Amino acid sequence: MVFCAPDHDRPTTGSSGCACCRPLLRSASRRIEAGLSRRGFVAGAGASLAALGFVGRAEAQRETPSPPIVFVNFRLFDGRSADPRTGLRLLVRGDRIAALEAGDTGAPDGARVIDCDGRTIMPGLIDAHWHTIFAGLAVSSLLTADIGYIVLAAAAEAERTLLRGFTTVRDLGGPAFALKQAIDDGLARGPRIFPCGAMITTTGGHGDLRPLSDLPRPFGGPPGPLERTGAANIADSADEVRLRVREQLLQGASQIKLVGGGGVSSPRTSLDMLTFSEAELRAGVEAASDRNTYVAVHAYPPAAIRRALAAGALCVEHGHLMDEATAKLMADTGVWLSTQPFLDEADTGRLAGQSRLNALQVFAGTETLYPLAKEHKLRTAFGSDLLFSSELASRQGVMLTHLRRWYDPVDILRMATSTNGELLALSGPRNPYPGKLGVVERDALADLIVVDGDPLADITLLERPGASLALIMKGGRIYKDEIGG
Structure with missing residues (x-):
């Protein structure tokens, strides 16, 4: 309820006040949002006053309805x-x-x-593993540039994504909430975004890119810059996992990503390592399930995949080091495999050190992963997971056609449309775009x-x-x- 000035003291139900006070409320809201933006909260959290119901959604920017x-x-x-x-x-x-x-x-x-x-x-095509904020900028820019510049660059890449025919992406890590809202409100052009917010990892896990000078971090200590901007969150106990999951859901996450092991783009990790315990993963799964959505777990080796399945995750990301016994277990449980056909350095760019060793393992694993997925009829989604280069991002369609090595064109097209649409539907009531995607009907x-x-x-x-x-x-x-x- 909003109360107007004393000379118009009639209370009005809702959030917009009486007609004479709406301009004042809008002006105040803009000033508050500007202040929040300067502190980085809008970019990191994406929870604007409009989303909370104080003002209409980009009222001045609404386009007139299109004719039939x-x-x-x-x-x-x-x-x-x-x-x-x-x-x-x-x-x-x-x-x-x-x-x-x-x-x-x-x-x-x-x-x-x-x-x-x-x-x-x-x-329209659907990319089930995309990073809206990270796709088009080099790591050096992401670590040093102002968050405003990063989001503007991501907006430009989002429009290019849409013009490549990808009308929907499932964002698997990064502060995409504000850009998603801008696209939905018509302030920017880009695909529909199913955001997960920050990917949640452990100390030393994939996504922990802190400089070593930031260590030691006190247990439960204050978040670092990457955490404050919403790139990744670090959690080292089941209770911390619950907290970080709930924070992403509060901001509008449609699904949650937990990091179960090492990753290619985190040079201080290796693909064999594990991060969260089963109990910690289960805490995240339960927190997401309480909001009627699901957890996708980043995992490459069999041990990480099996731990994710035991914890109740509904989707495994990557899985390139999977063995046959694990593929059979995934088939028996009906868990989704969301993976990418990485073939060589043309798909990742030139990497060095441990990242290159990790990438070589992924390239080799791709050649066995897809035959296993086909043999065991895994529910397999297509994603590209292209990172840190606008030139690489432009290869989204090329990544899709890599699948010719294992699938007929119709199966590839199904995977990037109706099959990926079924995966998106796992978000249930957290789906930001109720309605069928990936089909023409x-x-x-x-x-x-x-x-x-x-x-x-x-x-x-x-x-x-x-x-x-x-x-x-x-x-x-x-x-x-x-x-x-």
Whole structure:
């Protein structure tokens, strides 16, 4: 309840006050947000006053609703079927697919009709392991630049991500909350973001990039710079894990990432090591489950994967050192595998020292991981996990086509659309975008790409999005249009 000035002392229900006081409230909110931003809280937490209900969501920035759009004369890959369909009419109204019907049934008044001239319509691509903040900037910039510059650079990369045809990403670590909100409010262009916030690790675990001069840190001591900006959180007990998980959920995390072992990009770790105990992992799983969402555990070797399964995690990230017995256990429990087809240094950039040794293990493991996943019919999601280079980030589509080594084009396209959409749905009520993703069907969210050619016949078209993607739509809004009409 808000009480106005004494001369208009009638209380009003809600948060916006009476009409005469709304401008004052908005002005005060802007001043408060500006102050928070200077302290780094908005970038790190992403919990703006708008999200708390004090002001409308970017009221001055709202775009007027788009008129209905009708697509005709196209070949359809709907995200599931191996057989493309033709002779259909697809109607988009607002942010949803309103109709998908055979024949020409006309168009609503005021609708725009787009003749695709035989091109392929398919769901927008989904990257199940992306780092919105870290994808396009070098580590040196991320460790030294002002957080404002980092978020602006990430916004530019987010738009490029969208223009590569990836209309949704599952963010697996980093302070992406504020950028997600800006994209959702129309202040920036980019994909839908399913954020996890800071990845939660242990002292000395993957993601602990503190300078050694910061040691020793008192047990339960104050957070360091990486923690304050939301890049990673360090927890060394079950209670600390619960706290850090709840903090990410408070900020709007749709899922949680716990680090179960070493990682390629953390040069003081090796892939054989373990971090959290089973009890600590279980504490995180329980805290996420209490909010009706799930935990994904970063894990490479069998021991780390098995510990994650024992703790109740629903998704394993990476898994490149998996053995057959562990693959069978994953199949028996129905746990998801979210992994990446890293083949060589072209996918990671030049690395040195322990990071290079770690990467070489991953490259070798890729060659055995996917055959195991196929043999045991693991629920396998596609992600790219490209880091610290805009040049590498531009290879998102190339990473997808690496899967030709093991899968047919239709299976690759399913993985990057409807299968990844099923993984996103594990967020349950924490899903920030209720509605079906990764499919073209009635009532699904209108995230579509129009491909100049047939990706079911030539999957490499997705390596060249600038030339091959004639139209990109997210939520019923067109962000690239080379068709006209």
